[in-house]
Amino acid sequence: MAIFNLDLPTQVTGLSLGSPEQLAGELAITVANALRAAIDARGAAVLVVSGGRSPIAFFERLRGQTLDWSKVTISLADERFVPVSHADSNEGLVRHHLLKGEAASARFLGLYHSAPNLDEAARLAHVALAELGAIDVLVLGMGEDGHTASLFPGSPNLEQALSTGCERRCLPMQAPSVPRQRLTLTLPLLASAQLTLLAVQGQAKLATLAAALAGEDEAAMPIRAFLRRPLEIHWCP
Numbered sequence: 001m002a003i004f005n006l007d008l009p010t011q012v013t014g015l016s017l018g019s020p021e022q023l024a025g026e027l028a029i030t031v032a033n034a035l036r037a038a039i040d041a042r043g044a045a046v047l048v049v050s051g052g053r054s055p056i057a058f059f060e061r062l063r064g065q066t067l068d069w070s071k072v073t074i075s076l077a078d079e080r081f082v083p084v085s086h087a088d089s090n091e092g093l094v095r096h097h098l099l100k101g102e103a104a105s106a107r108f109l110g111l112y113h114s115a116p117n118l119d120e121a122a123r124l125a126h127v128a129l130a131e132l133g134a135i136d137v138l139v140l141g142m143g144e145d146g147h148t149a150s151l152f153p154g155s156p157n158l159e160q161a162l163s164t165g166c167e168r169r170c171l172p173m174q175a176p177s178v179p180r181q182r183l184t185l186t187l188p189l190l191a192s193a194q195l196t197l198l199a200v201q202g203q204a205k206l207a208t209l210a211a212a213l214a215g216e217d218e219a220a221m222p223i224r225a226f227l228r229r230p231l232e233i234h235w236c237p
């Protein structure tokens with residue numbers, strides 16, 4: 001399928017939106033529909049979201065969607081090893097922009113734990129994630145280096161985190177930018193989502209997608225692991 005001048009593999013669909021506001025609104029509707037369907041089917045829904053700066057508008061649109069938030073569990077694809085009060089905390093971002101109003105009744109399962117070191121924090125997150133349940137919707141972001149979640153090219157543990165046989169739900173990662181210490185969900189857990197959406201903005205990230213589609217090496221560009229699986233890309237300039 002060709003969209004944004006990219007040749008997407010058949011299992012990948014692409015939606016081109018006119019602006020960041022349109023992308024946020026469209027993504028919120030898509031996610032809310034999938035959560036409602038999960039609640040109708042089994043009485044509960046699980047949503048995993050990404051952090052960074054770009055999801056803010058999406059979070060604010062999503063929290064306004066009408067659905068039974070008390071039946072929704074929300075977690076993170078990745079986290080920075082900083083306390084929730086820190087400006088770089090992904091949990092802080094979700095608490096500030098998504099878990100407000102009706103959406104405040106959702107259950108939130110965070111990845112950050114106060115621990116003496118990153119390895120121990122990742123182990124505690126791995127244990128806590130046993131309570132997550134099957135993921136209905138995963139919303140990924142992507143960096144210009146081709147990282148997604150906190151699966152960073154060149155990080156120790158990346159090979160293990162990208163392995164389909166990885167038994168850890170969460171592993172410690174090192175990012176090239178501060179805060180360097182990260183926690184990431186691993187590929188088997190991320191790839192188990194019923195619906196995976198990738199939200200990307202701007203020409204630079206489109207060029208990253210084109211580069212990712214042109215090669216094979218997942219360790220060089222971890223987003224490739226998701227371009228081989230069913231994926232819905234939402235892009236805007």
Ligand SMILES: O=C1O[C@H](COP(=O)(O)O)[C@@H](O)[C@H](O)[C@H]1O
Nearest residue numbers: 050051052053054141142143149
């Ligand atoms: O560090 C991170 O980067 C990616 C991309 O963030 P963005 O602000 O450029 O969209 C994000 O998906 C990930 O969750 C975050 O921790």
